[in-house]
Amino acid sequence: MKLEKMHQDKFKEYLDIAVSEYAKDKIKAGTWAESEAISLAEKSFADLLPDGPDTKDNYLFSIFIPESTEEIGVIWVNVSGGKGFIYDFLINAEYRGQGYGKQTLLLIEEWGQEHGLEEIGLHVFAHNQSAYQLYKKMGYLETDITMVRKIN
Numbered sequence: 476m477k478l479e480k481m482h483q484d485k486f487k488e489y490l491d492i493a494v495s496e497y498a499k500d501k502i503k504a505g506t507w508a509e510s511e512a513i514s515l516a517e518k519s520f521a522d523l524l525p526d527g528p529d530t531k532d533n534y535l536f537s538i539f540i541p542e543s544t545e546e547i548g549v550i551w552v553n554v555s556g557g558k559g560f561i562y563d564f565l566i567n568a569e570y571r572g573q574g575y576g577k578q579t580l581l582l583i584e585e586w587g588q589e590h591g592l593e594e595i596g597l598h599v600f601a602h603n604q605s606a607y608q609l610y611k612k613m614g615y616l617e618t619d620i621t622m623v624r625k626i627n
Contacts, residue, residue: 476538476539476540476541476575476578476579476582477538477539477540477541477582478536478537478538478539478550478579478582478583478586479536479537479539480528480534480535480536480537481528481535481536481537481549482528482537483527483528483529485537485546486527486528486535489535489549490520490524490527492565493520493549493563493565494513494516494517494520495513495516496565497516497519497520497563498512498513498515498516499512500600500602500603501515501516503600503602504600504601504602505623505625523553523562532553532554532555533551533552533553533554533562534551534552534553534554534586535549535550535551536549536550536551536552537549538550538566538575538579540575546567547566547567547570547575548564548565548566548567548570548575548579549563549564549565550563550564550565550579550583551563551564552583552586552587552595554590554592557591557592557593558592558593558594558595558596559583559587559590559592559594559595559596560595560596560597561583561595561596561597564576564579564580564597564606566579571605576606576609577609577612577613580609580610580613581613583595596615596618597610597615
């Protein structure tokens with residue numbers, strides 16, 4: 476596995492997919508109404524990445540299999556106060572279940588050590604059980620759990 480800084484031309488393609496997927500996740504989680512989800516997701520990304528892949532303290536990487544030019548995913552890490560936080564992590568559907576997610580997380584840990592990070596955190600939607608299980612298996616610990624009971 477190898478990570479390369481995301482190029483500006485790839486960022487637009489990534490952003491289109493990421494905004495759509497984030498909006499879908501927020502709808503599925505019950506956080507946003509479908510009618511407002513896309514505009515809220517666009518605003519979130521604009522606020523977090525005002526300078527695209529060159530936004531200070533944010534590192535967007537394209538993920539590649541060695542010896543290949545085909546991008547198989549993306550990982551985005553924000554760094555603040557000696558801590559990293561994975562804002563987005565996507566392995567393309569056809570490459571899932573083959574160990575690439577685990578390998579990428581190990582690479583990000585190495586990268587974090589090289590950059591003096593004390594820890595790396597992340598958020599996972601409760602409905603994304605495959606991601607949740609991967610993170611648990613990799614040693615990520617739950618720090619907060621938000622729960623909701625629908626009454627209507």
